[in-house]
Amino acid sequence: EIVMTQSPATLSVSPGERATLSCRASQSVSSNLAWYQQKPGQAPRLLIYGASTRATGIPARFSGSGSGTEFTLTISSLQSEDFAVYYCQQYNNWPCFGPGTKVDIK
Amino acid sequence: EVQLVESGGGLVQPGGSLRLSCAASGFTFSSYEMNWVRQAPGKGLEWVSYISSSGSTIYYADSVKGRFTISRDNAKNSLYLQMNSLRAEDTAVYYCARVGRDGYNLFWYFDLWGRGTLVTVSS
Numbered sequence: 001e002i003v004m005t006q007s008p009a010t011l012s013v014s015p016g017e018r019a020t021l022s023c024r025a026s027q028s029v030s031s032n033l034a035w036y037q038q039k040p041g042q043a044p045r046l047l048i049y050g051a052s053t054r055a056t057g058i059p060a061r062f063s064g065s066g067s068g069t070e071f072t073l074t075i076s077s078l079q080s081e082d083f084a085v086y087y088c089q090q091y092n093n094w095p096c097f098g099p100g101t102k103v104d105i106k
Numbered sequence: 107e108v109q110l111v112e113s114g115g116g117l118v119q120p121g122g123s124l125r126l127s128c129a130a131s132g133f134t135f136s137s138y139e140m141n142w143v144r145q146a147p148g149k150g151l152e153w154v155s156y157i158s159s160s161g162s163t164i165y166y167a168d169s170v171k172g173r174f175t176i177s178r179d180n181a182k183n184s185l186y187l188q189m190n191s192l193r194a195e196d197t198a199v200y201y202c203a204r205v206g207r208d209g210y211n212l213f214w215y216f217d218l219w220g221r222g223t224l225v226t227v228s229s
Contacts (some may be wrong), residue, residue: 032211032213034206034215034216036151036216042221043201043219043220043221043222044151044201044216044219045219046206046215046216046217046218046219049206049208049215049217050208050209053208055217087150087151089151089215089216091211091213091214091215092211092213093213094153094165094167094213095141095153095213095214095215095216096152096153097150097151097152097153098150099150100150
């Protein structure tokens with residue numbers, strides 16, 4: 001069973017600043033890694049798949065990187081609508097998600 | 107508009123049953139593999155079940171195997187989840203989610219989600 005971890009649990013960032021979120025897999029998942037954004041009371045939204053490919057309609061300020069066991073989601077300049085919880089998910093095996101990183105306003 | 111809309115959630119006693127539905131619109135439902143994913147209150151996301159586009163291939167998470175049944179009706183653009191022998195730990199928002207794939211991966215991500223329906227198992 002692959003276990004996903006995310007850090008930090010909470011990230012406090014000022015609007016306009018850069019946010020860097022980390023995701024780690026307990027064993028290699030190659031580049032089979034997706035990122036989602038979830039706002040309170042809303043469904044998750046796909047941001048990134050294949051570790052670095054932005055989904056349709058996702059702004060260029062969101063970027064993903066990494067492979068194997070270490071992955072990063074970077075939001076280059078946080079906008080007000082970006083404050084949310086972010087989940088990573090591996091699909092190299094049965095789909096499983098990390099516990100999430102909450103990005104809140106500093 | 108491309109969307110998924112879940113319904114059928116509610117309060118049920120432990121040991122009881124419930125049937126969730128998901129109505130798809132704006133895309134060719136019969137061409138897509140589908141899933142149910144759940145989220146317990148204040149917790150993260152957990153994949154529950156998968157069904158192929160034709161309905162011929164089905165998978166379940168170990169936590170629900172033998173108790174939940176996924177199905178679909180392509181003529182009605184609908185996905186279902188029959189939940190039996192419900193437990194308190196099944197309390198969650200249940201999301202209908204469409205499969206996304208890249209390359210020739212055996213497994214998948216989720217490229218479209220509904221807003222979810224809340225299931226509460228309590229006496």
